[in-house]
Amino acid sequence: MVQPEQQTTAVHVVERVTDQEPTPTQIRDGELFQEVGLNHEEYQQITKHLGRLPNWTELGIYSVMWSEHCSYKNSKPLLKRFPVEGPQVLQGPGEGAGAIDIGDGQAVVFKIESHNHPTAVEPFQGAATGVGGIIRDVFSMGARPVALLNSLRFGPLxxxxxxxLFEHAVAGIAHYGNVIGIPTVGGEVDFDDSYEGNPLVNAMCVGVLSHDELQKGVAKGVGNPVIYVGASTGRDGIHGATFASEELGEDAEEKRPSVQAGDPFMEKLLLEACIELVKKGILIGIQDMGAAGLTCSSAEMASKGETGMELDLDQVPQRETGMTPYEILLSESQERMLLVVEDGREAEVQEVLDKWELPSAVVGRVTNDNRYRIRHQGRWVADIPVQTLVDDAPVVYRTGKEPEAYRQNAGIRVDQPSVDIHPGEALNQVLASSNVASKRWVYEQYDHMVRTSTAVRPGSDAAVVVLDGLDKALAMCTDGNGRYVYLDPQEGGAAAVAEAARNVVCSGARPLGITDCLNFGSPEKPEVFWQLEGAVDGMSEACRQLETPVVGGNVSLYNESKGTIHPTPVVGMVGLVESRQHITTQAFKEEGDLIYLLGETFAELGGSELQLILDGKVSGRPPKIDLQREKKLHQVILTAIQKGWVRSAHDCSSGGLAVTLAESSFDHELGARVEIETALDATTYLFSETQSRAVLSIPQEYADAFQRLMEEEAVPCAKIGEVSGSCLTVEVNGQQVIDAPVKELKSIWEGAIPCAMNASSTN
Amino acid sequence: MRFAVPVFPGSNCDEDCAKAVREILDRPVDLVWHKDGNLDAYDAIILPGGFSYGDYLRTGALARFSPVMEAVAKAADKGKLVLGICNGFQVLLESGLLPGAMRVNDHLKFRCSIQTLRVENNQSPFTGLYQAGEEIQLPIAHGEGNYYCDQETLDKLEVQGQIIFRYSGQNPNGSVAGIAGIVNRRGNVLGLMPHPERAIYDWMGSSDGARMFQSMLRYWEGMHGAA
Structure with a gap:
């Protein structure tokens, strides 16, 4: 192969491309760098890196590469605290998605990412392109995507x-996943005033591959071609990454052009073509053009390959005429991928891309001088040292400050309801709360069965997807409770990981690892940074104890509109079901089965659904979590499931034991007779959200063996009743406090969201 | 009995259909790229679900112009079995192999759920193993499954026994007369919105779809022998 001549001297870079662009001196004198989100200090650094003043194109490149979205400049020091290693980890953070070994030469690849700000201004496309982006992250690793999940937060309905916003975001998510043919199998939705102007849409994708198919986003091999494939480049989404890294102001509506438009049909073609290329083993590197588009993908590939890159923008397929280098480089047009292949194999790649009728072009070459050079209409428009865009991006070390509210909350009692309420009435109200209510209105809009691998559909603790040709299956879920984290970031962060793991365990799986999306307010506020730091610490500790490393994720800061959102770390957890026989759901299945409550119940109503309903807000401290107990609980549940003793398993979370029992009753409309002895008052006991608890139903013949196991492992375990009839009846200390037909409770629970969504659009 | 599953750009249930044939019938099945205009080697064709050509313009409106659709029409003409599922049904309507048209669901939303269907006619090649009037469970997943035809056509469908499946209980899309699936006059072309290939094992939520594939096999091999 002919080695291109190494260019040791900097090329001549034009001062500006068109007369409309400001000159380098105008940028400096008019402080125009502030318009693209760069501060004085950062501008100074850029001039130092270049040894001259940057032109407008170069300034644009730096501004997106150094945005929080691409560089994690505010969160990097904290993210280092996450445990990222484990014997099962094949790929940790830093690539498109993380990868974990699942045996048999197979691996699971997964990642979660936010699309909050785009959704706030253009919900359908904003949410849809969030899904499209995360799917590309997964198949750019070489994996076949097998499932989607999403975690949503909205204001009150x-x-x-x-x-x-809610209706169109759900429709957008549905549209993208349905058209591309990847089942949306799970997730969660929560409503709270704090998300009113700034909804959260976090999308997660899970894929599967053989170990030898694992790809990397690297540009290697001097002289190798850089191939652009997929949709042509337009002016949509310019500065999307910067937009995602600032607060939503009054002018947010004007940012609608910052939102990209998605085409899932195009992505389906791109997906199939890329998987075909992976199977052929042609690729050296592959990376999605996501946030910051062509700029970020090409610069990161060169940086990871420790090479350089030259791009000729005239070769980039364009859907509009007269686009400037700035626009071409920063466009976030969707459904595009950047490939590096061995010199001379272009024709083989072309053949596959032609079959799928995908636009493509060789747009550049890998170089060996660590420069990132851009050519446009025969002139050089940018010449930047690669590592200054990626590795040397600025890092901001911030310090947090304990918020006033946190101190005040220490003194608030949450060991009993603030208002005297009968448990039966409390149950009706909690089931009707949009947070607890059935999310069928949402998931019925998602095709959750395409690919015919979905063994546990949405609505149970975790979704389960079987693996073709294997007896194994994958369990997956997303979890996070912004109210807990608001009240105590550390406990709340740990609880998010613990609950996700518990959900996966209740489905019959061993937790493998997590991906996370950290949705917070502005890190420039010390109180917000304090929340972020606490949550990361809590999550890290839980990940260490539960042996679920963080293999990837995303940070979404500046989630502010009229106020700061509740700090909302969302955990996406994947677990491995060793045999399909172990797949377990939350639903009671046979009359006469015994019902057990595992774990102890304390008077913990801080941050609970009941507290929110009665007080209109949360206060005090959230439930405490003991990670050792949590781990023990997981071990015994999994053992019991694997021995075949467990007919149903459901973790206790929002709404406490009462809601857990009701939800287990709903699927088959099978009731339960429950008797409880406790020193707590009935309402507190039934609605406390104490962690590390689960409700299992066990066939009578296994009861003795099951109880022995719990004793041996010293896990608190109480036989609290029996699956029976068509009513849910609960006695506390000999007094009947709940007696309701399951059908009636179910209709409250199922009716809440459709009813709220059918409200008049004029109020 | 050999099966073909044509693949259009945007098909996404092609693999699922092939898997059902392999696992339930243990018969050869090939995915056939839409540019292939020859299906002579096959005895049955399954037009899969998905979003052919992104469903741009109208569902199935572009796919009908694919070369493979000429071969499908020829196969239907020869009396081979043609099964169109979901998007496949929409393509059959657009290409005129079945009467009627598809509209957006009356509630305007995509709907994915397991529905109860009534088998209205078990004399077709696709339903021989069901009982007449039997209620079965099959999943649906569509945004445009609101089948429509004029009164005259509907009367004919009713009288000639061409309505094979009707939704029982809740109608999930507003289709005329609760129609979920119809056959052509000759009875060898079935189009339906529900997905039999998604209901072949109990763990999927229902295994009632398996008998549709088994019915096809029994019919064909009963006529032509096991070749």
Whole structure:
């Protein structure tokens, strides 16, 4: 192979491309760098890196590469605290998605990512392209995507704009996943005032590959071609990454052009073509053009390959005429991928891309001088040292400050309801709360069965997807409770990981690892940074104890509109079901089965659903979590499931034991007779959200063996009743406190969201 | 009996259909790229679900112009079995192999759920192993499954026994007369919105779809022998 001549001297870079662009001196004198989100200090650094003043194109490149979204400049020091290693980890953070070994030469690849700000201004496309982006992250690793999940946070449905945002975001998510043919199998939805102007849409994708198919986003081999494939480049989404890294102001509506438009049909073609290329083993490197588009993908590939890159923008397929280098480089047009292949194999690649009728072009070459050079209409428009874009991006070390509210909350009692309420009435109200209520209105819009691998559909603790040709299956879920984290970031962060793991365990799986999405307010506020730091510490500790490393994720800061959102770390957990026989759901299945409550119950109503309903807000401290107990609980549940003793398993979370029992009753409309002895008052006991608890139903013939196991392992375990009839009846200390037909409870629970969504659009 | 599953750009249930044939019938099945205009080697064709050509313009409107659709029409003409599922049904309507048209669901939303269907006619090649009037469970997943035809056509469908499946209980899309699936006059072309290939094992939520594939096999091999 002919080695291109090494260019040791810097090329001549034009001062500006068109007369409309400011000159380097105008940028400096008018402080125009501030318009693209760079501060004085950062601008100074850029001039030092270049040894001259940057032109407008170069400034644009730096601004997106150094945005929080691409560089994690505010969160990097904290993210280092996450445990990222484990014997099962094949690929940790740093690539498109993480990868974990699942045996038989197979691996699971997964990642979660936010698309919050785009959704706030253009819900359908904003949410849809969030899904499209995360799918590309997974198949750029070489994996076949097998499932999607999403975690949503919206304001209260009583607000008509929130209903509009929610309806269209769900429709957008549905549209993208349905068309591309990847089942959306799970997730969660929560509503809270704090998300009113700033909803959260976090999308997760899970894929599967053989170990030898694992790809990397690297540009290696001097002289190798850089191939652009997929949709042509337009002016959509310019500065999307910067937009994602600032607060949503009054002018957010004007940012609608920052939101990209998605085409899932195009992505389906791109997906199939890329998988075909992976199977052929042609690729040296592959990376999605996501946030910051062509700039970020090409610069990161060169940086990871420790090479350089030259791009000729005239070769980039364009859907509009007259685009400037700035626009071409920063466009976030969707459904595009960047490939590096061995010189001379272009024709083989072309053949596959032609079959799928995908636009493609050789747009550049890998070089060996660590420079990132851009050519446009025969002139050089940028010449930047690669590592200054990626490795040397600025890092901001911030310090947090304990918020006033946290101190005040220490003194608030949450060991009993603030208002005297009968447990039966409390159950009706909690089931009708949009947080607890059935999310069928949402997941019925998602095709959750395409690919015919979905063994546990949405609505149980975790979804389960079987693996073709293997007896194994994958369990997956997303979890996070912004109210807990608001009240105590550390406990709340740990609880998010613990609950996700518990959900996966209740489905019959061993937790493998997590991906996380850290949705927080502005890190420039010390109180917000304090929340971020606490949550990361709590999550890290839980990940260490539960042996679920963090293999990837995303940070979404500046989630502010009229106020700061509740700090909301969302955990996406994947677990391995060793045999399909172990797949377990939350539903009671046979009359006469015995019902056991595992774990102890304390008076913990801080941050609970009941507290929110009664007080209109949360206060005090959230439930405490003991990670050793949590781990023990997982071990015994998994052992019991694997021995075949467990007919149903459901973790206790929002709404406490009462809701857990009701939800287990709903699927087959099978009731339960429950008797409880406790020193707590009935309402507190039934609605406390104490962690590390689960409700299992066990056939009578296994009861003795099951109880022995719990004794041996010293896990608190109480036989609290029996699956029976069509009513849910609960006695506490000999007094009947709940007696309701399951059908009636179910209709409250199922009716809440459809009813809220059908409200008049004029109020 | 040999099966073909044509693949259009945007098909996404092609593998699922092939898997059902392999696992339930243990018969050869090939995925056939839409540019292939020859299906002579096959005895049955399954047009899979998905979003052919992104469903741009109208569902199935572009796919009908694919070369493979000429071969499908020829196969239907020769009396081979043609099964169109979901998007496949929409393509059959657009290409005129079945009467009627598809509209957006009356509630305007995509709907994915397991529905109860009534088998209205078990005399077709696709339903021989069901009982007449039997209620079965099959999943649906579509945004445009609101089948429509004029009164005259509907009367004919009713009288000639061409309505094979009707939704029982809740109608999930507003289709005329609760129609979920119809055959052509000759009875060898079935189009339906529900997905039999998604209901072949109990763990999927229902295994009632398996008998549709088994019915096809029994019919064909009963006529032509096991070749």
């Amino acid at each position: 009583s607000n008509s704009r929130v209903r509009y």
